[in-house]
Amino acid sequence: xxxxxxxxxxxxTALVLFMTxxxxxxxxxxxxxxxxxxxxxxxFGAIGLVGTLWILYGFSMAAVDSPFAxxxxxxxxxxxxxxxxxxxxxxxxxxxxxxxxxxxxxVALISGAIADRAKFGAWMLFAGAxxxxxxxxxxxxxxxxGWVYSLGDLLGLPAVxxxxxxxxxxxxxxxxxxxxxxxxxxxxxxxxxAHKPHNVPFVILGASVLxxxxxxxxxxxEWLNGLGNAGLITLNTIGATAASIxxxxxxxxxxxxxxxxxxxxxxxxxxxxxxxxxxxxxTPGWALLLGALAGALxxxxxxxxxxxxxxxxxxxxxxxxxxxxxxxxxxxxxxxGTGLLVGGGIGQLTVQLIAAIGVMVYAFVVAxxxxxxxxxxxxxxxxxxxxxxGVDLVVHGEEAYEYxxxxxxx
Numbered sequence: 001x002x003x004x005x006x007x008x009x010x011x012x013t014a015l016v017l018f019m020t021x022x023x024x025x026x027x028x029x030x031x032x033x034x035x036x037x038x039x040x041x042x043x044f045g046a047i048g049l050v051g052t053l054w055i056l057y058g059f060s061m062a063a064v065d066s067p068f069a070x071x072x073x074x075x076x077x078x079x080x081x082x083x084x085x086x087x088x089x090x091x092x093x094x095x096x097x098x099x100x101x102x103x104x105x106x107v108a109l110i111s112g113a114i115a116d117r118a119k120f121g122a123w124m125l126f127a128g129a130x131x132x133x134x135x136x137x138x139x140x141x142x143x144x145x146g147w148v149y150s151l152g153d154l155l156g157l158p159a160v161x162x163x164x165x166x167x168x169x170x171x172x173x174x175x176x177x178x179x180x181x182x183x184x185x186x187x188x189x190x191x192x193x194a195h196k197p198h199n200v201p202f203v204i205l206g207a208s209v210l211x212x213x214x215x216x217x218x219x220x221x222e223w224l225n226g227l228g229n230a231g232l233i234t235l236n237t238i239g240a241t242a243a244s245i246x247x248x249x250x251x252x253x254x255x256x257x258x259x260x261x262x263x264x265x266x267x268x269x270x271x272x273x274x275x276x277x278x279x280x281x282x283t284p285g286w287a288l289l290l291g292a293l294a295g296a297l298x299x300x301x302x303x304x305x306x307x308x309x310x311x312x313x314x315x316x317x318x319x320x321x322x323x324x325x326x327x328x329x330x331x332x333x334x335x336x337g338t339g340l341l342v343g344g345g346i347g348q349l350t351v352q353l354i355a356a357i358g359v360m361v362y363a364f365v366v367a368x369x370x371x372x373x374x375x376x377x378x379x380x381x382x383x384x385x386x387x388x389x390g391v392d393l394v395v396h397g398e399e400a401y402e403y404x405x406x407x408x409x410x
Contacts, residue, residue, distance in 0.1 A: 001091045009094040009223045015216025016101035020047055020108050022213055026206025026265065027112050030314050033198040034390025035116045036400040042111035045124050050107050050131045054100040055080060061136040062099065062143070067150035071137040098220065099139070106135050106169045110367070112314030113177035114184050114380075116195070117387050120395050122380040129370045130176060134363055135168070141359070142168040148355045157347035158338045160355045163233075164221045166277025166328040167359040174321025175360045176367035177312060183371035184381045186311035188388060195313070200261055207265035211241060214272050218279045233279045237272070240279075240291030244271025247295030255299075263299070266319060270298035273323030278331050286334040286342075293330070294323050321360070328356045 024043035028036045050058075057074035064072050077083055083092055107127045114123070141148040142162050152159035162168065187195065197203055218237045222230050248267025249259035274294035275287060282290065302318035305311060312318065332349025333341045340349050374380045381387075386394040393399055 005223060005227075006091060006094055008227070009091075009098060009220070012216040012220025012223055013094065013098045013101055015213045016098065016105065016220060017047075017213075019101070019210050019213035019217065020044075020105050022206050022209025023105065023108055024206070025202045026210060026269070027115065027314055029199040029202025029204075029206060030112075030197045030262070031115045032195065032390065033400055034392055036198065036202075037392040037396050037398050038118075038120065039111070039115050041120060041396060042118070042123050042127075043108040045120065046108040046111070046127050047104050049124055049128050050104045050135075051100050053128060053131055054103050054136075055096070058103060058131065058136045059083075059096050059099060061132075062139040064140045064145050067145065067147045067154060069140070069146065071140045071146075072144070095224070098223075101216075102165060102169060103131060103135050103139070106165075106173050107131050109169070109173035109316060109320055110177045110180065113181050113312045113316040115313035116187050116391065117184055117381050118391075119378075119380060119382055122374050122378055125374055125378070126180075126367075126370055126380070130367055133370070134176060134366045135172060138168050138172055138359055138363065142355075148358070151351050151355060152347075155347075155351065157351050158344070160351045161281050161331045161335055161338075161348070162277045162328065162355065163280045164218050164276045166273075166324045167355050170273050170276060170320040170324030171328065171356055171360050172363045174317050174319075174324055175363040177316035178310065178321065179364045179367035180371050180380075181305075181310045181312050181317070183368065183375050184311075186309075187313065188384060190311045192306045197262055203262050203265045207268045211268055211272060214241075214276075218276065222280070229280045232284075235284055236275055236279045236282060236287035239284055240275035240287045240294070241268050241271035243288045243291030244268065244274070244295035244298075247292040248299045249295075251296050251299040266302070266315065267295045267299065270294045270319050270323045273298075273320055274327035274330070277324070277327045278335070281331060281335045283336060290327065290330050290334075294326055297326060298322050325356055325360070328352050 020043050024040040028040045031039045056079055060076045061071040061074050107130060140146045148160050214237060219230050219233045222233060245264050245267040248263050252259045252263045271291040271294050274290050298319050301322040302315040329352050332352040333339050335348055338344035338348040340346055382391055
């Protein structure tokens, strides 16, 4: 691979890694001022732990020799010494680094569902266990030759389309987030309007960084394919996100009377989530429609937690699970050349549904079992009095904002 292509891979890797600090700002702005450090630390903790595990054994697990294998052998190249000594190490190791950023952001996304009430040590234990049993195998299934990757061949149908992570990242994280909301239960005083964002500019900043980094997420996935679809992917990443913002704000205006900046930021993320699996397989017009549907449906879906009684603090379920499902299944209808409504048959829709449901159920069950094991042993949730006082000071010994009283001399 030429130097320019390798450089593009390095830039794409940096862009996707930058998404996790962006997520920290997005999530950090949405929580109380007494929880912002805790919230941001869960993202940075995921960078540290998942990045380490990916190099030690995660990359080895993320590829399989048979569609019926659970994952690759984690000890086949522990620490990647053999890969680093290979003739194509310069290119291969950039690919490893790029893959690590997907693993990191997937785990970090889950943390938004348990804001304001989780122990940091318990979260780190969950992050490591879920990365190992949840993300690494699912990555092998979707991109590494596993059953999702091979589903079309096994059934004699079109291949599953998940270009950059509708199943492996967003459905995976959203289903795991739903499981953890059930394990940790509701925040104290959980009612609609009771927990408001403490720093709206942080939310806008975080969403902007996410959108910026998402070009590494979507377009970056094209670097090993010669960048032949880079223009389409870039445009669809802009178009779907823009349409989603508009749709979310319209829903807010009709539902609540006022379009909000937090709604605009959330709409942007919803559009990015939905276009992730579909960015290379939709014409721009269908991408706009997908974005509009994502903004509207996710804006409505985030209200379900109040009706159904689960406390998804920062709407991981409403945005990532719903948006990921929408983007993945939408391809069954509108994927260029194979979608049911654009000249194809039922086959694309069939494999998209099987893949989406399979990943969703597996991720939910694994996260639920890990979460319950942690809760029953070391405990996952902080004490009620610590939640009221604020988890930043109790868990980390820090406060986000230090206020000094000014003395007014007379």
